[in-house]
Amino acid sequence: MTDDLVSVLRPLxxxxxxxxxxxxxxxxxxxxxxxxxxxxxxxxxxxxxxxPPGWLRxxxxxxxxxxxxxxxxxxxxxxxxxxxxxxxxxxLTARRRTLRAAVRRLPGRCPRLLEAMLSPRDLTYREIAGExxxxxxxxxxxxxxxxxxxxxxxxxEVAAREARG
Numbered sequence: 604m605t606d607d608l609v610s611v612l613r614p615l616x617x618x619x620x621x622x623x624x625x626x627x628x629x630x631x632x633x634x635x636x637x638x639x640x641x642x643x644x645x646x647x648x649x650x651x652x653x654x655p656p657g658w659l660r661x662x663x664x665x666x667x668x669x670x671x672x673x674x675x676x677x678x679x680x681x682x683x684x685x686x687x688x689x690x691x692x693x694x695l696t697a698r699r700r701t702l703r704a705a706v707r708r709l710p711g712r713c714p715r716l717l718e719a720m721l722s723p724r725d726l727t728y729r730e731i732a733g734e735x736x737x738x739x740x741x742x743x744x745x746x747x748x749x750x751x752x753x754x755x756x757x758x759x760e761v762a763a764r765e766a767r768g
Contacts, residue, residue: 608651612642612659619663627667637666705756712737713749720746 616638624631641662645652652658687695706717712735719731732739 605646605651608642608655612655615656615659616663619660623663623667627671629667629670634663634666634670638662641666702757705753708756709749709752712745713752716742716745716749717753 616635620631620635620638624634627634638659642659645658703718703721706721707714709717715735716731719726719734726734728739728742732742735742737745
């Protein structure tokens with residue numbers, strides 16, 4: 604059935620496309636391919652058209668008009684690029700997990716010091732010193748030492764991650 608329909612419609616389609624394509628500015632082969640695709644969709648959803656030649660003429664004209672429509676601007680609001688998307692949030696969460704895991708592996712009181720500095724409560728030096736039971740003056744040098752340890756601990760992980768990507 605489909606082979607018969609194709610062989611009946613092929614010469615008519617070629618003639619219709621030659622007539623419509625130049626006026627619409629579309630490549631004849633593209634228009635022909637689109638019409639064949641529409642025929643397959645028609646066969647899949649509703650079966651063969653009742654009037655195949657009429658259906659073909661109408662579809663060629665419709666597809667040629669569709670190709671000549673000017674592009675319209677998108678009226679919706681553009682995406683909000685100021686808020687992070689799900690991919691960004693997932694990467695940020697993974698980085699935080701990696702950082703927290705590395706902080707927990709540090710020696711001495713470095714884990715407590717850096718956890719206090721990473722706290723969402725945004726503690727002052729005075730509050731951190733009081734929480735850790737050390738003088739506020741020794742907090743800066745202690746922090747520098749802990750950050751150096753953290754940097755050395757994370758260096759292989761960062762280098763390995765950059766090499767992959």
